[in-house]
Amino acid sequence: MPNPTAAMLVIGDEILSGRTRDANMYHLAGELARHGIDLAEVRIVSDVEAQIVGALNDLRAAYDHVFTSGGIGPTHDDITADAVAKAFGVGIGIRDDARAILAAHYQRTGLELNEARLRMARIPDTATLIDNPVSSAPGFCIDNVYVMAGVPSVFQAMVASVLPGLTGGAPLLSQTLRVQRGEGEIATPLRALAEAHPKLSIGSYPFVRDGVYGANIVVRGADGAEVQAAMLALCKLFPEAVE
Amino acid sequence: MPNPTAAMLVIGDEILSGRTRDANMYHLAGELARHGIDLAEVRIVSDVEAQIVGALNDLRAAYDHVFTSGGIGPTHDDITADAVAKAFGVGIGIRDDARAILAAHYQRTGLELNEARLRMARIPDTATLIDNPVSSAPGFCIDNVYVMAGVPSVFQAMVASVLPGLTGGAPLLSQTLRVQRGEGEIATPLRALAEAHPKLSIGSYPFVRDGVYGANIVVRGADGAEVQAAMLALCKLFPEAVE
Known part of the structure; x- marks a missing residue:
C-alpha cells in the first residue's frame, strides 16, 4: 500500500519578503519522512484571505493531509482561522473549550485575557483543538487539515501532538x-x-x-x-x- | 503603479524529503524585494511532470513573472525543460546555440560532450537562453517564465543575469x-x-x-x-x- 500523502501550506509574508529563512517546512519534511507520510507539495502564500482559501481548497482535495503554519495569533495580520472557516464553508466563533484553555493560561501568568488574546479562541465549527504545550493558544484540526502556529517552537510542539495520531506508512x-x-x-x-x-x-x-x-x-x-x-x-x- | 508580481516554483525532491533546507527561495525573495518585484507565492513540487506542468500553468497565468529552480541537469531526474515545453505546448529539442555553449565549455575542460551532457542543450522552442557563468549549461526564459538551475551558486548567478533586465518597481x-x-x-x-x-x-x-x-x-x-x-x-x- 502506498504511503499517505501530505501537503504543507505556509501562511505569512515573512518568507516571501525575504526577511526570514524557512524553518518549519524543513522540520515538518523530516518528521513526515520518519513517520512514513509523503510530503508531496508545499505552498507559501501571503496574508491574503483569497490566497489562503484557494490554496487550502486545492491542497485538501489533492492530498490525504494538509498542515498549515502561521497566522493564528492575536494580531490584525492573523487571518488563518477565518480563512480556513471560509474554505470549509463553516461558521467561526469564540469556542468555550479554547477560551477555557486561554483563561487558565492567563490566570497562571497574571496577564489579562483581553479582546486581542480572545481572538485566539476563535475556532471554526466542527474543528477539534490541537494542544499547545508551549504557549497554550491551541491549533485546530478540521477534516484533513491541521492548523498550527508559525513560531517554530510552537509549530514543532504541535507537530509532535498531531503526528502520533496519524496512520503512517513505511518510513522513507x-x-x-x-x-x-x-x-x-x-x-x-x-x-x-x-x-x-x-x-x-x-x-x-x-x-x-x-x-x-x-x-x-x-x-x-x-x-x-x-x-x-x-x-x-x-x-x-x-x-x-x-x- | 503597483509593483510587478512574481512567483517561484521549486522543483525537486530535496526539500520535500527533508534532506536539505531551502537556500534558493531565501536568496530570490531578498533579491526581488530589493528590485521592487513582489514575491506573492512559492510552490514546491516533486520531480513529477504533471505536478510541474500544473503548477507552472497556474503561476504563469496569475503573476507577472515566474522563476523556477531545479531539474535542468543531465540526469534522469532532470525533467524540468520537457515539463516546461509541455506546459507551453511547444516542441523541445537540442538547440544549436545551447550546444555551442556546452561544446566550448567541455572542450575547455577536456571532458567529453556525451549524450547525457547534451541533454542540457534541450531547450523549448521560442525560449531564449539565460547565461550561466558558473558551469556553462544555460537556463532559459520562455514568455514570463525563467527556468534556472537548483545548485545555489548557479541559481544565484542566473538570478543576477536575469534581474537587471526586468522592470522593477519601488524597492520594498x-x-x-x-x-x-x-x-x-x-x-x-x-x-x-x-x-x-x-x-x-x-x-x-x-x-x-x-x-x-x-x-x-x-x-x-x-x-x-x-x-x-x-x-x-x-x-x-x-x-x-x-x-
Missing part, C-alpha cells in the same frame, strides 16, 4: 553516496540503475565546491533491502566514492 | 522594531496603526525566547516617508523597545 529510508564527478559523467549508469529499481527514488543533487563538480546521489525508498541493493550497485559503479 | 523598504511584550498586549494599538496606514504592510512575528514572549514588528512599504512615520508612531507606542 534514505542513503547517500557522494561522488566527486560531474553529473554528466554519471548520468547514463544512474539512469540504468533508476530503471532497474522503479520502486526507489534515485535523485542526483549536483554541487560545485572549490571549482570541483560532484553530486550527492540519494537513494530513497520504503524497502530497506532494496535501498541496500541499489546502494551496493552504486558503490560498484563509483568505487572511488567509497572510503 | 522594511524596518523592524523588536518588542519584549506578548502579541496579545500589542495587538490592539498595532491594528489601529495598520488601519491608519493602509498602504503599508505591518506584520507582527512573535517569538518565545528563554520563556519571554516578544514580537518583531515589521513595517514594509515602498514610500520611505510613510514607513518612517509609522516607525515613529510605533516607537511612541512602545517606548521601552527603543534603546
Whole structure:
C-alpha cells in the first residue's frame, strides 16, 4: 500500500519578503519522512484571505493531509482561522473549550485575557483543538487539515501532538553516496540503475565546491533491502566514492 | 503603479524529503524585494511532470513573472525543460546555440560532450537562453517564465543575469522594531496603526525566547516617508523597545 500523502501550506509574508529563512517546512519534511507520510507539495502564500482559501481548497482535495503554519495569533495580520472557516464553508466563533484553555493560561501568568488574546479562541465549527504545550493558544484540526502556529517552537510542539495520531506508512529510508564527478559523467549508469529499481527514488543533487563538480546521489525508498541493493550497485559503479 | 508580481516554483525532491533546507527561495525573495518585484507565492513540487506542468500553468497565468529552480541537469531526474515545453505546448529539442555553449565549455575542460551532457542543450522552442557563468549549461526564459538551475551558486548567478533586465518597481523598504511584550498586549494599538496606514504592510512575528514572549514588528512599504512615520508612531507606542 502506498504511503499517505501530505501537503504543507505556509501562511505569512515573512518568507516571501525575504526577511526570514524557512524553518518549519524543513522540520515538518523530516518528521513526515520518519513517520512514513509523503510530503508531496508545499505552498507559501501571503496574508491574503483569497490566497489562503484557494490554496487550502486545492491542497485538501489533492492530498490525504494538509498542515498549515502561521497566522493564528492575536494580531490584525492573523487571518488563518477565518480563512480556513471560509474554505470549509463553516461558521467561526469564540469556542468555550479554547477560551477555557486561554483563561487558565492567563490566570497562571497574571496577564489579562483581553479582546486581542480572545481572538485566539476563535475556532471554526466542527474543528477539534490541537494542544499547545508551549504557549497554550491551541491549533485546530478540521477534516484533513491541521492548523498550527508559525513560531517554530510552537509549530514543532504541535507537530509532535498531531503526528502520533496519524496512520503512517513505511518510513522513507534514505542513503547517500557522494561522488566527486560531474553529473554528466554519471548520468547514463544512474539512469540504468533508476530503471532497474522503479520502486526507489534515485535523485542526483549536483554541487560545485572549490571549482570541483560532484553530486550527492540519494537513494530513497520504503524497502530497506532494496535501498541496500541499489546502494551496493552504486558503490560498484563509483568505487572511488567509497572510503 | 503597483509593483510587478512574481512567483517561484521549486522543483525537486530535496526539500520535500527533508534532506536539505531551502537556500534558493531565501536568496530570490531578498533579491526581488530589493528590485521592487513582489514575491506573492512559492510552490514546491516533486520531480513529477504533471505536478510541474500544473503548477507552472497556474503561476504563469496569475503573476507577472515566474522563476523556477531545479531539474535542468543531465540526469534522469532532470525533467524540468520537457515539463516546461509541455506546459507551453511547444516542441523541445537540442538547440544549436545551447550546444555551442556546452561544446566550448567541455572542450575547455577536456571532458567529453556525451549524450547525457547534451541533454542540457534541450531547450523549448521560442525560449531564449539565460547565461550561466558558473558551469556553462544555460537556463532559459520562455514568455514570463525563467527556468534556472537548483545548485545555489548557479541559481544565484542566473538570478543576477536575469534581474537587471526586468522592470522593477519601488524597492520594498522594511524596518523592524523588536518588542519584549506578548502579541496579545500589542495587538490592539498595532491594528489601529495598520488601519491608519493602509498602504503599508505591518506584520507582527512573535517569538518565545528563554520563556519571554516578544514580537518583531515589521513595517514594509515602498514610500520611505510613510514607513518612517509609522516607525515613529510605533516607537511612541512602545517606548521601552527603543534603546
